[in-house]
Amino acid sequence: MLGKFTSVNYVYGKEGTALASSALSDINLTIDDHVFLALVGETGSGKSTLVQHLNGLLLPTSGTVQVSHYLLKTEKKKKYYIDLDKEQGKHPKRKQFKVKDLRKFAGLVFQFPEYQLFEETVLKDVMFGPLNFGMEEKKAEAIAKAALKLVGIGESYYSRSPFELSGGEKRRVAIAGIIALEPKVLVLDEPTAGLDPKGEKEMMELFDKIYQSGKSIILVSHNMDLVLKYAHEVCVMNKGKLLKVSSPLEIFQDEEFLSSTAIEPPLVFKTALELKKAGLDLNLDNIKDIPSLAEEIRKAKKND
Ligand SMILES: Nc1ncnc2c1ncn2[C@@H]1O[C@H](COP(=O)(O)OP(=O)(O)O)[C@@H](O)[C@H]1O
Numbered sequence: 001m002l003g004k005f006t007s008v009n010y011v012y013g014k015e016g017t018a019l020a021s022s023a024l025s026d027i028n029l030t031i032d033d034h035v036f037l038a039l040v041g042e043t044g045s046g047k048s049t050l051v052q053h054l055n056g057l058l059l060p061t062s063g064t065v066q067v068s069h070y071l072l073k074t075e076k077k078k079k080y081y082i083d084l085d086k087e088q089g090k091h092p093k094r095k096q097f098k099v100k101d102l103r104k105f106a107g108l109v110f111q112f113p114e115y116q117l118f119e120e121t122v123l124k125d126v127m128f129g130p131l132n133f134g135m136e137e138k139k140a141e142a143i144a145k146a147a148l149k150l151v152g153i154g155e156s157y158y159s160r161s162p163f164e165l166s167g168g169e170k171r172r173v174a175i176a177g178i179i180a181l182e183p184k185v186l187v188l189d190e191p192t193a194g195l196d197p198k199g200e201k202e203m204m205e206l207f208d209k210i211y212q213s214g215k216s217i218i219l220v221s222h223n224m225d226l227v228l229k230y231a232h233e234v235c236v237m238n239k240g241k242l243l244k245v246s247s248p249l250e251i252f253q254d255e256e257f258l259s260s261t262a263i264e265p266p267l268v269f270k271t272a273l274e275l276k277k278a279g280l281d282l283n284l285d286n287i288k289d290i291p292s293l294a295e296e297i298r299k300a301k302k303n304d
């Protein structure tokens with residue numbers, strides 16, 4: 001198991017005051033090992049709030065969040081960071097872990113990457129994480145350069161200020177900074193917002209490659225084409241609640257459920273559904289994009 005949310009509530013602002021607003025209510029979710037999970041739902045439904053619990057940026061107001069052997073909770077206004085692998089014995093403090101360790105385990109790329117960048121140059125920014133974890137300068141530089149290459153940021157950017165970059169470039173640099181930490185889980189909050197279609201495709205192919213290498217991907221996205229193509233599991237959120245956890249196939253086929261949400265299945269999937277209704281024997285499991293739909297149609301015709 002990668003993680004578990006148990007009866008998680010999250011309230012922004014001081015509880016009991018006029019400013020208090022509930023962003024998550026009674027979230028229960030188990031995340032398996034090695035997932036490619038998508039989190040979808042309307043703006044304001046709590047997606048960003050939920051993912052910020054995965055690396056300890058936010059702690060639940062009540063309930064518990066477990067990520068690997070790290071457990072987070074708040075009790076009587078005190079925050080607890082508990083390492084479940086450590087014995088408590090006579091020294092309860094030994095059980096507390098440093099949140100830095102969790103940040104390395106679950107790397108979070110913020111929705112607004114400008115909040116994540118702060119060094120004077122792009123290269124320094126990406127090197128910051130590895131250096132902060134005690135890596136030697138030369139090695140950190142090599143890792144940072146490799147990470148920048150992966151996200152398509154070339155050498156000419158190394159000495160530029162991250163703040164001069166376009167939104168899409170800032171996002172790439174922020175992603176490189178997290179990749180350089182080599183996290184076991186990459187948590188991405190709307191990572192392709194602001195990228196053109198080519199950039200979006202390259203970025204998603206990169207995440208898929210990272211997934212294929214054995215790591216987990218947790219992705220917040222409004223783009224159902226990407227969800228269909230890459231995700232294996234989808235969490236649907238609405239008004240701070242987790243409505244459904246299912247495969248993309250099940251969700252996009254469930255018309256009754258969809259009518260209660262603002263989710264529109266991808267056009268390619270709707271086309272496949274219509275063709276199936278019209279009598280073409282398509283295996284919907286295989287429909288991921290236009291080429292796979294074409295292939296399914298070819299197979300169905302051949303078997304006719
Ligand atoms: N820093 C904050 N302070 C107060 N309320 C917030 C803050 N961030 C988000 N919220 C509120 O919490 C709810 C969930 O927001 P968010 O998790 O950002 O949703 P999503 O990512 O799905 O758009 C919204 O009602 C939003 O207005």
Ligand SMILES: [Mg+2]
Pocket residue numbers: 047048049111189
């Ligand atoms: Mg958000």
